[in-house]
Amino acid sequence: MDFATVIQILDSAVRLMTPLLLACLAGLYSERSGVFDIGLEGKMLMAAFTAASVAYATGSAWLGLIAGVAGSMALSLVHGLSSITFRGNQLISGVAINFLASGLTVLLGQKIFGLGGRTPSLTGAGRFPEIQLPFAAALRDVPVIGPIYAELISGHTILVYVAFLMVPLTWWVLFRTRFGLRLRAVGENPASVDTAGVSVTRLRYAAIAICGLLCGLAGAYLATGLSAGFVKEMTAGRGFIALAALIFAKWRPWSALGATFLFGLLEAIANRYPNLDLGIVTIPSMFMNALPYILTVIILAGFVGRAIPPRAGGEPYVKER
């Protein structure tokens, strides 16, 4: 494997990890506040659909982005209603949201565009362009650094940079601000927050809204950044992988970066080497495609140490029984 190939694989990994990273951070906010969310997949899907629809109708990727966020937030609100206000089962709510998104996107898409749930292909300003960072062209020929800068770092859509910036930002918010302190506290022991005179409900809704926002970005990136339009079920299980990455990362932002990078890298390698020839055996492509799932199980089996979720996670906060 030569240097150029490594760069190309890394470049692909960056693109593939971006939706995972955004969704993973989305889950991080929600779960850190004590609300488990297996509906990331559904929210991303809904966002991808609304983003693509509006981007197509208006010809503006930015308006699409806003719509994507709105679509995802709407589902977040449903999740909030069931798991915060009505203290329902968070897992079930998540399952329902995934179903809802998978049905509604096609139903509405078919009604609006008549293409069996697909949106028409986006062109021009309906998509987020790849951004060439300054001096990318000039530096391209500098050895080592040149390709890294020009090909790996430069040349992604804005949402990729946003996703990466979200990591330090999330870390900062979580560990350096009042909001972060309270958010972490409410996921660990909501009663401590409540007795401190801060509303548990409001904090959790805020967390869930951020979760919706980030899932919205992830979905919009899928539909208007990576590809040019919506295709039904286009999230293809990425929400679940993001969830696994979140557990792998033990609910920490920098680790989330690492975990999603690992999954992105795996997929990039599987794409590049569909039949991985290890000399003695050749791993068939069917196995390579299932590899992220198998790996997730292996990781969860505790080879990275036990992941302890936020203590109040999954439990509705009940003051009066």
Add this chain to the structure above:
Amino acid sequence: MDKMPKWADVILTPLISLILAMAISALVILAIGESPWEALTTMVDGALGSSYGWGFTLYYTTNFIFTGLAVMVAYHASLFNIGGEGQAAMGGLGVALVLLYLPLPHWALALPAAMVGAALFGAAWALIPAWLQAKRGSHIVITTIMFNFIAAAALNYVLVNLLRPVGSMDPASARFPPATHLPKLSEMAAGIGLDWGRNTPVNVTFFVAIAACLLVWLLIWRTRLGYEIRALGRSEPGALYAGINPVRIIVIAMLVSGGLAGLMAINNVMGESERLVLNAVEGAGFIGIAVALMGRNHPFGVFLAALLFGFLYQGGGELALWTSIPRELIVVIQALVILFTGALDNMVRMPLERIFLAMRKRGRA
């Protein structure tokens, strides 16, 4: 003292939730420019209006009973088994292997043999997530989801490379020998001179499913194992105190759960398609979650909820077949039913409780 009578909790709450889900569904139908009333009549007619419709409704019901019971048994041990899909798919593989490779002269022999195969394969597929949960604490929700994906990949590999007859386009196994075909309910009805549900897939497995309901009820509420499953599900420290081995119970509960999910293959693989096709489960594993929840984790409730979802499935199928409403509408309706009966049930329960409390206070005064 409970806040409201048990019947209200068991019947009234799900019923009102269901009505709410239906009301929202009606709005969705309106939003896509169709008539909810027409949709409803099409569904009722198609699913319940004839012995033909019933034949299909009961066929789907049978599927959902198995997956619903599977979710329910695990739930009593407070395990959330989302892996019914993969376990049922693997159960299909078990059925196929038994029927293709064992010379079974008669369905009455083939049925128990296939049941063993289905249950074993389904249980085996639940074993690893169970063991990981019990021993390493990895979250069973995630592992079972992953195992669904892995099952799909594995099944694809097996069907395409191992079981597919050469020259066949179809990633499906060969047909099972005719001797192993299960009697359809319509044939049994014809046997007693009744013209009921001709050409519908519902078969003897329906009775197996009902027997499974009874057995699961016995298991959970009448046996020591069930007692231990329920105790562990309610309190792990309590279970330890009582000498119940959590690892053992988690593994057994998941094996039973996976086995039940696997048994679904008797209905769809052995009873209906009579060969193993890709994606034979068609989401029944996920619907099992809703069925168990709506059924309040009681076998009788599971039966009723499975019937409801059987109706939705068949009625919705008819809707998509004969009207211009896309089939995804069923998915939306299912989602709403799951949401309202499973996650938003307190939205109904809380006001109901208040009403019952007020009534009781007035009664006392």
Add this chain to the structure above:
Amino acid sequence: EPALIFDLGGKFDKSFNEAAFTGAQRWVEETGGSYKELEMQSEAQREQALRRLAETGANPIVMTGFAFGDVLNKVAPDYPDTKFSIIDMVVDQPNVQSVVFTEEQGSYLAGVMAAHATQTDTVGFIGGMDIPLIHKFECGFAQGFKAVKPEGRVLINYTGTTPAAWNDPVKGGELARAQKSQGADVIYAAAGGTGIGVLQTAADEGILSIGVDSNQNHLHPGQVLTSMVKRVDNAVFDAFTAGTDLAPGVTVMDLAADGVAVAIDEHNQELVTPEMQAAIDEATAAITSGEIAVHDYMTDNTCPVQ
């Protein structure tokens, strides 16, 4: 009144279901007739749908997809007066017409074109779900390519092993990029909705792509080399037109019968050089005359070229 049944992928699958729909629409436009259509919702419904249509008097009944084969074998004898037509599968019944396509031949031509268009001597193939039918496309494509460029390279990727593999344009795009980075400059996508992503990325990256099933040249004018069209629309149109006189037996829609072809229209005319056209014509002639026998992967699950 004829009827058309779509398989589980649905009417708008960007693949043969959609092609069948197009054929039916054309028949409606030309004859002013009307037809019944159904979309499958679940496996168990196949038989139900067939019987219900037969009982309502629909004739002929056309269905797309090999998955109906098994059921049709069972149902057809019960309705001897009804004519059935099944696409992509052979069913041996007196009232059934089986329509099969020689996708390997069409793909062979696509391979020939790709070989002429490539400047890097490397082309790519991206399949959807990893099933034998798609290997048939892959193998034909590789044969055509190697016939022109024996030393060239064909990169092969499959999107996945679950039905989700048909609907993952993101992964399709990423696979296309991976192939491009390995030198491929023409990529053939046989992957349903995933293919949309492949074509899109190829256009974005300035390389050529080849569409499948329906004519997809118009999606990115000037950047789709061609589309390997499978004239399912013709099959449906013919069946509808024949009506109750539909001839039973196996109809092979091959290159000679215009069942498969590489689409050349105003969107890709400029890409087709005279020598490429000549090569296409030559290969077409050789295949129709039997001089070249394109191997069908399905017959033995192997492919003579790698």
Add this chain to the structure above:
Amino acid sequence: MTAGGDTAEGRPETAAPAAIELRGISKAFGPVQANKDIDLRVPKGSIHGIIGENGAGKSTLMSILYGFYKPDAGEILVNGQPLTIADSQSAIRAGIGMVFQHFKLVQNFTVLENVILGVEDGRLLRPSLAKARGVLKQLAAEYGLNVDPDETIEELSVGHQQRVEILKALYRQADILILDEPTGVLTPAEADHLFRILRGLKAEGKTIILITHKLREIMEITDNVSVMRRGEMVASVRTAETSAEQLAELMVGRKVLLNVAKAPARPGAPVLEVRELKMVDDEGVERLRGIGFDIRAGEILGIAGVSGNGQTQLLEILGGYPEKGSTLSGAIRLNGRDLPLSGGGCNAAERRRQGIGHIPEDRQVEGLIMDFTAWENVAFGYHHAPEYNRGWLMDNAAIRDDAEGKMERFDVRPRDAALAARNFSGGNQQKIVVAREIERNPDLLLIGQPTRGVDIGAIEFIHKRIVELRDAGKAVLLVSVELDEIMSLADRILVMFDGRIMGERLPHQATTGDLGCLMAGVDPATTAPEDAIPPAHKHVEELPGESA
């Protein structure tokens, strides 16, 4: 009108507005009426005690005052001003601070983070943390409230965690401090330290409300005391004008014997022998550091100690379910036979078969399945017993019969075997557990905190049954944090501290001061008396009637 009204009116403090005045407070949780039309006056600068049985509604009342629950009816006046306390924020603003019975701390936060939570200055944490660090240092100096501000809560002992809770309140500049059962988890010395702090706060003019089950503490520190029973305020009196006996009677509504009458023990052969028992938990912390003792037939061995010093682990090991991932060494012998410490033979079911009964420390988490019916719980742990089974199936009718008999004999109320355990009151829940374990006639009965949070009437009953079991020639191991209970029940007393046995005493020789020192890890026999006994202990010993 309650007694409180009369006494309060006659008092000189009424002239000044009370720090707290509650009028007609009512609160229901669903069908449970936790507080019924409650009036309470707490004069400024006083320490006010509140006592009452388990479930009497004390915590609920205080939580209402703190804005944690909303009252259904009633009025709250702070410093004479009517005030609606909508949430804890408004309570904090009104100068009210509360230390809850179950601490409301974030376990993996540092002390500093816990202190500033909810009262941060500004959006960024850094300035708040810096400021809090300064204030804490000052408070520590002022009241002797030392805690390392950078330690995480889970690393702190319970006593220190409580300090953090008090610091939280003081940091919020509370003038009125509510403490809900603060001493349940403290050693006598720690409790004394706490009381010194409270006196210091009182001297500064702060008002303190103290909830406790321990009459001795009420007598020791409060100025006034209110008694609650079944959600109602039954009396408010000046502490100086009442006695422990009178308060106990007010609490339960009848005369209570504060001491158990029992014949001297006639110990027989050893039933349980424990030798050099060591245990290291999964995090590598040594919880038991070599424990050894014998219990003989017809003897009650009491183990005193502050919770968290290895008693829980000891009970779990003897009960057959040592903590997951722990390593054990040493030996346990029952009736001369070795019991396995690990492996297949080491589980609670096996121990029961060998004749060990176990009343666990926490009935709600271990002893009962709260969602099971009473009859299902009667079989809990014994569900394999032949009399409860018929072949493959459990014999529910037989279990139910048995349960009804037990409920009858132990006076469990309501006598409805089909009621879920969670719908019984704490005392009755405990009676179900006690009935189940005692009526099995075990050779050895392990008992953890038999009367924690149980009302005085039920305590009396449970104590009697334990003594009866002893008199029937059985061995009893009694673990309790209540010194009074240990001293009145046990025939011999061991004191545990930090996984070790600090010493052995006979009840009639021991004093609370002596035991208290052992509980704090100081052996008065080996240390000079001056250093060992904290000054406040003299005071404790002067209290009448309690420690004998």
